[in-house]
Amino acid sequence: MSRQPGDQLALVAFMQAGNTSVYAGSWRHPATEHRYLDASYYADLGRLLERGLFDLMFFDDRLAMPGIHGGSVADAVRYGARPVKLDLSVVLGVLSQATSRIGLGATYSTTYHAPFHVARTFGTLDHLSGGRAAWNVVTSVNDREAQNFGVNQHMSPTERYDRADEFLEAVVGLWDTWEDGALVRDRASGIYADPSKVHELNYHGAHFDVRGPLTVPRSPQGHPVLLQAGSSGRGRDFAARWAELIFTGDPGIEVARNHYAEQKARIAEFGRDPGAVKICPMAYTVVGESEAHAAERERMFLNDLVDPMASLTLLSELMNYDFSAHDLDEIVTDELVDKSTGIRGLVQNLRTHIGDTVRIRDLAGHRATLLQGPRFVGTATQVADQMEEWFMTEACDGFVLAATHLPGSFEDVVRMVVPELQRRGLYRTEYTGSTLREHLGLERSPAAPRQPAGPAHV
Template sequence: MSSQSSKQMALVAFMQAGSTSVYAGSWRHPAADLRFLEAGYYADLGRLLELGCFDLMFFDDRLAMPGIYGDSVAEAVRTGARPIKLDLSSVLGVLAGATSRIGLGATYSTTYYAPFHVARTFGTLDHLSRGRAAWNVVTSVNDSEAQNFGADIHLGPEERYDRADDFLQAVTGLWDSWEDDAFILDREGGVFADPSKVHELRYSGTHFNVRGPLTVPRTPQGRPVVMQAGSSGRGRDFAARWAELIFTGDPGLEVARAHYADQKKRIAELGRDPQSVKMCPMAYVVVGESEAQAQEREGVFLNDLVDPMASLTLLSELMNYDFSAHGLDDVVTDELIASTTGIRGLVQNLRSHIGGTVRIRDLAGHRATLLQGPRFVGTPKQVADQMEEWFTSDACDGFTLAATHFPGAFDDVVRMVVPELQRRGLFRKEYTGNTLRDHLGLTRPEPSKPSERGDDV
């Protein structure tokens, strides 16, 4: 592999505000820190990742316990399959005070929240963190979430994305409702701000009517960074329109290359610069001082900590489909996928990666063995070789690293892998800017014109 590169990869840490990482067996690891209900747990993780110069740490979220499998949360609770999910605004408040440079992101749903609430939450975070906020836009995935918010079933994919488009128009308009130079702060004259530079939005859409203006002035980044992870065709179109950082779940290099080319093409077709949007597939790193040690560690994750019921429980949650009606040897057919309303694109990617006949146990196994994204295993040099191959072959702009367990997996990356990437010139040795947009090389967006937002106050 080449030793130097002018292109710098992005590194994003994929977080959970709860008892496990994405890998449901992580809480069982003997080195796992189980202080997940304490503020210091998150503060320590933030400081560790900032030491490694990560661009961003962002938190995944679901608005319900996994309860689709067997129409019960019992297996999620018994196996620890992500039953705990803390409120992210509080967690990010802790991190804003504990760190100073790393970006801070959270998942908020366009299906179950309101545009004003989301705009205010992330506008506030961007101010309090001095320009480090990111919003991971999701449309939510299953009926359990719907039933926690007063509905019987989750909206279908098309309706969810129609609502999300409406939602983003309202949120971005609210973020622009204050002009950058609206403040006057004339104590003697008694003028706080210029009313001609604070604008009512008066947004009228199909799903939302929002008057505005936002009660949070325009933020250090202009707008918080927008993330998105849609993998279906409609999801990719949505990302092409709105996203500045795209989180993908590509299990293999060829799948990732095809996804990268397709997504960048969609971005260009909408008149946006494809280079201004970062694509960062999820990956796991299992690193050791020797290859044998790394493989031994990998074996622990694959064999000792995997509970098949946890995997099926999470697969049911992801697909909004009760897999308890199927045996592990049942074939995953087109008809089965068509009957689901969750994240179909991820399963399509896995079917493409596995090839041939795909059975329920294959999908569950991929959830269990961390292969919904690539798994880079070996010494620091070997791991860096694998990451560099993806990065330099038009498969990604960086990686969203998920943890096999907290905090050890990230400690290994910061201590062993990051220095090797830095030595090759692939990753920064220090932060050179203050905001998340600085880290990612994204421009500060210009506000929309007052005529596009509404009347002056």
Template sequence: MRQMALVAFLQAQNCSDFAASWRHPEARRDSWSPEYYQHIARVLEAGKFDLGFFDDRLSMPDMYGRDHAHTVKHGIRCVKMDPLTILTVMGMATTRLGLGSTASTTYFEPFDVARTFGTLDLMTHGRAAWNVVTSVNDGEAENMGQARHMEHDLRYDRADEFMEVVLGHWDTWEDDSIVQDRESGVFAIPEKVHRLDHKGRFFTSRGPFTVPRSEQGHPVIIQAGSSGRGRRFAAMWGEVIFVAYRDLEQAKREYAAQKAAVAAAGRDPEQFKMCNVLHAIVAPTQGEAEDKCAKIQALALEIDSLSLLSEALNFDFATKGMDEPFTDEEVAGISGMQTMRDRVLQVSGKKNPTPRDFIQATGRGLMRHPTVGTPKQVADKMEQWFVERGCDGYVVGATHIPGAYEDFVNLVVPELQRRGIFRKEYMGATLRENMGLERPAVGEWRRRTAI
């Protein structure tokens, strides 16, 4: 029977993806300690989650007003640590939970990303995943030695070649290349260790790569691009994709379209998991859940939304009044998450929306459209979307930590298990085994690029 995938949406910062989460009276206050992340990892593994995944940015949200003071004062994602280091800490506290992190193709080098994630994969016995992003704003560019952020489609052109280099390096060591024959003195068979010698438009990378393959072959590839160019990229390279649909009928259409795109790229659509974002506020009774939701909603501030919109869209919202329309030039000049901009134009029905329209249409910085109710009610919705092929699973965000994950594991997971759509035990030792993804053969990806 088809099984639902569950991914926890984590942040290596002072809050969850809900910026106001740190203000919750039950939120832990040691989000920069190893104990904090190890506790989360143990909770997720007890709930048989496939993966704990870290989103990341390479700068504070300081685009608003071109200053970081508001970010620090209000705690708007102002602490941002290296998620890969934290995954190592979490890996030491678990044995089955998958461990995923974001790394940018715009600001890192392919060999370094390949080696870091390849090593993490070995150190966790095949539980690593890499979320491929192209980054979003000028603040990240300035932190990484660039004057401004690269143009949208050009970032994806670079990312395509980045993937070829990374996967090429991960193919260096054949599975049976290491023999460690002490008698003959042969450690590995030279003919089974290959040099890449890549020379392309964006990258030159010689090799040979220095990290052997892991139990799962290589890390699982995650992607979340939702623009037209991003979807094409996901169809070519992604194995797990994160989406954020609110309407089931739209989700079903997009699910079918994306799976068809994967098939057109010469891949098996069943080896491509689409996971929809979910924020669940759950309690034993509907009334208790609604009370919890009201308290959570009250935590958000207007500055949260304005700051995070500025970050995501690479535009300083402090230059506009709340009800002042954007000019045609300003709308066209947004260079960050263009899908978010397009959604605002569609939802508002305005050619020149205002900052207030942006907040209302995106819900950025707010806890928008949470699934609120009893374990049965939450599971009913999850099951409907899953069974009707609106998604293959969920990326579960937290209203506060660790309580939101504990509630989900203690209340919702048992209900999903009773229905037979979510496992009671892990299926294997590696992330691929648990997500139902095949172990890739050396060179498997090259068949896609030849189509």
């Protein structure tokens, strides 16, 4: 694979429906707006990103307040370590009416939701947004989430991905229970829809039995776009089988190039077209009117805004392991890796990037500060130079941009970086389609041929 003249990169905004951006210290920034409990806040952000011609804004989620660290939610509440998470179906409902072109995505868990519920939620969003829905598929991360759904302990990674594969089979099958052209709506004859084009699913697996059909007709995109961010070997296989946009966390360009080539090869091994799947790392942009201005902004973010306890609180949440008994300078051992359910892929990535010696503070900083992805710092020209290098040398197909503060980070990108990317021919100057699939250059999903249902056939 190689870049062709006219290829353009994708831009995705990584959102949180709560008190911080992905950057855990963003709530302390003097320019951050604390309107996240107001519908107009999300509407304004959506319209801003749409002016910047972003492909998609998608929202991360957790199903519990961080409370693994020290066995309490106290530090999450005290230090603002993402204690607020609003219901995303409502937030995206607001955005579907406030915007008209940008894609709208939400994180939903395959571990603590049911396939019918998720299929109906995203099928409905796809209709009401005019074909702009995306589902970020996750398997959830910790025991706190399990306990909010009446389960004492979170499943092992193997169990979660086995369940997730069945979950996707069932959801995609439900989206296909209505064929195109099923709706007749003939007032004269009294025929609303053609029953020969609406089918029961009758999915039977080890984890799910789903009868169907879905109560939502086939949606504008056929299937909402599927996002996924697995970093472990099983997670990368899952993404290769299902994802249409893969969200990565590679901190450096060489690591990203290797990951890009390896993931594209896995996609091909699953019989899919690697060119039809976008791979986009998370990145921060710190843009200034001058190089010195940008450097000063970066120093403020790195030095002052994230309390170390907030970092450890978020690390414990992600890893499903209580780090309160560990010192920040303690080395992460293989024994510690084996104790937590989510740490392995992250540690592997960090060892590749910084060497074999990874300390607790490296892990914590990776999750809570600006260390989680590449950081493009400088003037608009310098930031565009860095993004162009990543894109043109096949380290990525675009970027998932995270905000250091809101709405200012995205205002800087829209006002300064987007025009520079457009000048270079690397980014659209207008939306040429109306659906998210059209923005991403993806075909509308055709309905699967009708055949016996079940894990081997869906």
